[in-house]
Amino acid sequence: MDLERLKTPCALVDLDRLEANARGMAARAEALGVRLRPHVKTHKCVEIAERQVAPSFRGVTVSTLAEAHAFADGGFTDLTWAFPLPPDRADEALDLARRVDALHLTVDHEASVDALERACRRRGAPASVLLEVDCGDRRAGVDPSTDRALRLATRIADADALAFRGLLTHGGHAYGARNRDEIAPVAAAERDVVVRLATRLREAGIDVPEVSVGSTPTMRVVDRLDGVTEIRPGNYVLFDAFQAAIGSCALEEVAISILATVVGAYPEQRKVIVNAGAIALSTDPGPTHVAPDCGFGVVATADGRTLHDDLRVFALSQEHGQIRGDGVTDRFRIGDRLRVLPNHACVAAAQHDRLFAVRDDAVVETWRPVRGW
Amino acid sequence: MDLERLKTPCALVDLDRLEANARGMAARAEALGVRLRPHVKTHKCVEIAERQVAPSFRGVTVSTLAEAHAFADGGFTDLTWAFPLPPDRADEALDLARRVDALHLTVDHEASVDALERACRRRGAPASVLLEVDCGDRRAGVDPSTDRALRLATRIADADALAFRGLLTHGGHAYGARNRDEIAPVAAAERDVVVRLATRLREAGIDVPEVSVGSTPTMRVVDRLDGVTEIRPGNYVLFDAFQAAIGSCALEEVAISILATVVGAYPEQRKVIVNAGAIALSTDPGPTHVAPDCGFGVVATADGRTLHDDLRVFALSQEHGQIRGDGVTDRFRIGDRLRVLPNHACVAAAQHDRLFAVRDDAVVETWRPVRGW
Numbered sequence: 001m002d003l004e005r006l007k008t009p010c011a012l013v014d015l016d017r018l019e020a021n022a023r024g025m026a027a028r029a030e031a032l033g034v035r036l037r038p039h040v041k042t043h044k045c046v047e048i049a050e051r052q053v054a055p056s057f058r059g060v061t062v063s064t065l066a067e068a069h070a071f072a073d074g075g076f077t078d079l080t081w082a083f084p085l086p087p088d089r090a091d092e093a094l095d096l097a098r099r100v101d102a103l104h105l106t107v108d109h110e111a112s113v114d115a116l117e118r119a120c121r122r123r124g125a126p127a128s129v130l131l132e133v134d135c136g137d138r139r140a141g142v143d144p145s146t147d148r149a150l151r152l153a154t155r156i157a158d159a160d161a162l163a164f165r166g167l168l169t170h171g172g173h174a175y176g177a178r179n180r181d182e183i184a185p186v187a188a189a190e191r192d193v194v195v196r197l198a199t200r201l202r203e204a205g206i207d208v209p210e211v212s213v214g215s216t217p218t219m220r221v222v223d224r225l226d227g228v229t230e231i232r233p234g235n236y237v238l239f240d241a242f243q244a245a246i247g248s249c250a251l252e253e254v255a256i257s258i259l260a261t262v263v264g265a266y267p268e269q270r271k272v273i274v275n276a277g278a279i280a281l282s283t284d285p286g287p288t289h290v291a292p293d294c295g296f297g298v299v300a301t302a303d304g305r306t307l308h309d310d311l312r313v314f315a316l317s318q319e320h321g322q323i324r325g326d327g328v329t330d331r332f333r334i335g336d337r338l339r340v341l342p343n344h345a346c347v348a349a350a351q352h353d354r355l356f357a358v359r360d361d362a363v364v365e366t367w368r369p370v371r372g373w
Numbered sequence: 374m375d376l377e378r379l380k381t382p383c384a385l386v387d388l389d390r391l392e393a394n395a396r397g398m399a400a401r402a403e404a405l406g407v408r409l410r411p412h413v414k415t416h417k418c419v420e421i422a423e424r425q426v427a428p429s430f431r432g433v434t435v436s437t438l439a440e441a442h443a444f445a446d447g448g449f450t451d452l453t454w455a456f457p458l459p460p461d462r463a464d465e466a467l468d469l470a471r472r473v474d475a476l477h478l479t480v481d482h483e484a485s486v487d488a489l490e491r492a493c494r495r496r497g498a499p500a501s502v503l504l505e506v507d508c509g510d511r512r513a514g515v516d517p518s519t520d521r522a523l524r525l526a527t528r529i530a531d532a533d534a535l536a537f538r539g540l541l542t543h544g545g546h547a548y549g550a551r552n553r554d555e556i557a558p559v560a561a562a563e564r565d566v567v568v569r570l571a572t573r574l575r576e577a578g579i580d581v582p583e584v585s586v587g588s589t590p591t592m593r594v595v596d597r598l599d600g601v602t603e604i605r606p607g608n609y610v611l612f613d614a615f616q617a618a619i620g621s622c623a624l625e626e627v628a629i630s631i632l633a634t635v636v637g638a639y640p641e642q643r644k645v646i647v648n649a650g651a652i653a654l655s656t657d658p659g660p661t662h663v664a665p666d667c668g669f670g671v672v673a674t675a676d677g678r679t680l681h682d683d684l685r686v687f688a689l690s691q692e693h694g695q696i697r698g699d700g701v702t703d704r705f706r707i708g709d710r711l712r713v714l715p716n717h718a719c720v721a722a723a724q725h726d727r728l729f730a731v732r733d734d735a736v737v738e739t740w741r742p743v744r745g746w
Contacts, residue, residue, distance in 0.1 A: 007462070063692045084646060086636045086648050087634070087707065088380075088381065088634050089634075109637060109638055111708065112637075112707055140646055172690070261461050269511070273513055275456070282651075282655075282656065318723075320512060333484065335459075347651050371726055373380060373381070373653070
């Protein structure tokens with residue numbers, strides 16, 4: 001189908017860029033000597049994950065149990081749910097684990113281990129468990145410098161129903177960096193913190209099969225990953241305006257965009273309005289620490305080939321997107337279409353029931369992201 | 374079904390509050406002598422709109438053509454698409470108009486009128502047209518003080534295929550107010566600007582059947598609506614943390630909440646993590662002009678009866694919601710549930726495939742909001 005026949009607003013994925021991005025990270029993983037377990041939360045589409053994994057290892061990372069179900073159905077056999085286990089979903093997770101080769105669950109607290117053990121007893125089923133470690137992001141994870149980290153790992157390793165799978169961390173504080181030079185120390189910390197803890201655990205006699213790290217910024221920058229077994233970047237397959245702003249990618253590598261139609265023109269305000277607002281674009285504030293005036297995405301032409309990155313998507317209401325800049329009403333007229341490269345691909349993609357895969361100005365595939373939890 | 378059996382995160386609607394909110398605005402409309410045409414973008418559910426409209430007038434306001442289709446299917450016979458007409462959806466709109474008593478379209482630019490006239494010729498169909506007026510919000514709409522407003526109205530009124538329905542405005546700048554006293558002049562302007570223009574048009578010989586205004590804040594505050602024919606508030610039926618902050622409602626009137634489970638506890642950070650992040654809650658920054666530290670919603674107990682409004686939902690990532698405050702890990706433990714009253718009901722509700730209507734701690738109805746565009 002021709003691109004022009006799509007109703008707007010809608011989400012487009014540039015298939016050439018997506019495939020190049022997928023190949024790029026696969027090559028990096030190979031060069032770094034680690035396994036790639038892409039995080040599928042970015043797109044929630046089996047068809048995209050198929051392009052990310054190697055035939056030898058059909059493993060992915062998921063953010064929700066709904067994703068886990070859908071990717072199990074899609075033939076992905078080794079799943080890591082990289083989210084602190086909600087006790088009220090433990091039974092469902094254990095039931096799902098029976099359907100795949102492995103479903104690794106994530107904990108960082110004694111109460112979660114307790115809840116998981118109780119669920120294992122209820123279901124008569126074992127669980128594979130990763131201990132989440134805080135490598136400086138200060139979101140989730142145990143402090144690796146404490147005795148508690150060792151005690152929790154020991155507790156899991158000693159539990160009859162639990163198999164201690166290893167350590168998992170996420171250098172999410174890389175998103176606070178302003179450029180690749182600032183990402184580098186985060187990437188090093190993400191690696192060093194978890195490798196050091198793995199060594200401590202092994203010295204204490206605990207087997208640590210998996211040492212798992214990863215975010216897109218750190219994995220684009222990190223120079224070596226000795227001691228790490230796998231990486232879990234996700235965003236890289238689409239990229240977005242935020243990643244470009246901090247140096248993870250070029251804007252020309254961003255594979256996702258929202259196609260919109262110009263519905264209003266206000267020359268005296270140097271402004272047009274498009275029919276992509278807070279729902280179609282999502283309202284992630286973007287890389288304001290790099291570019292305080294970044295707005296809600298980067299404008300490009302309808303064919304995606306030319307950036308108008310001097311324009312600013314300065315306000316979003318539910319369905320209105322307001323775009324300001326010199327000569328904007330000469331560049332885009334009512335009825336014209338344009339694209340917006342969103343600030344945050346993962347959240348923007350999740351707004352859409354369908355992603356349209358585009359190659360050479362034609363829609364060649366239509367994908368349906370997993371919804372819900 | 375018992376509330377406890379719901380999977381989290383999920384969206385709850387307190388049915389008693391919703392029905393009270395619906396009755397409240399219906400009574401206000403009656404007292405003010407105007408017709409109520411609720412904006413259904415807030416919830417996108419036919420079942421909620423049924424509780425908002427009077428038997429005598431099944432009219433609603435929609436923000437998307439997808440809503441228009443669904444509400445036409447649901448037996449709503451008089452629709453206003455209160456969004457600047459996208460020329461590439463004009464034909465579809467005209468086709469839909471044949472299925473209902475009326476579908477009023479909105480324009481504020483000559484180019485949109487041109488496009489609509491061309492579509493009318495293509496489809497051999499007429500169109501009912503509202504002229505959008507800027508009452509100070511500076512989003513969309515013509516400047517009512519200009520000759521252009523008169524020329525555009527004349528142009529529409531004179532066009533063979535177009536029926537000039539009247540004027541539509543939206544006092545969206547009420548959301549910049551900090552309290553009811555600051556909302557009041559916006560409400561007065563919303564009314565006065567459009568009534569004045571209607572008078573000018575009538576003096577020029579143009580029939581102006583409809584003079585339509587409305588936002589939830591202005592309609593909660595406005596004291597009289599002489600010259601106005603209808604109001605289009607939407608948010609009021611759910612309300613949210615933003616509306617409470619600016620004085621549109623009390624927090625105890627907010628009918629929507631997101632139910633979440635505590636998945637992490639970090640006493641040293643005075644923090645818990647819940648499984649409701651940017652997707653489940655949406656990332657509307659909230660009433661930062663009133664409360665700079667408002668965070669991403671207001672915390673309440675799982676039953677919704679007790680507010681913990683000293684806690685702050687200070688950070689959202691895709692699936693993680695981080696909540697900070699004194700004693701938070703004593704108040705909420707891993708596995709406990711809590712509710713978050715979202716900053717922006719309309720965008721939060723749109724994240725969910727289902728809304729669970731709750732009365733007396735039981736789920737009594739399940740609604741499916743319209744999705745897409």
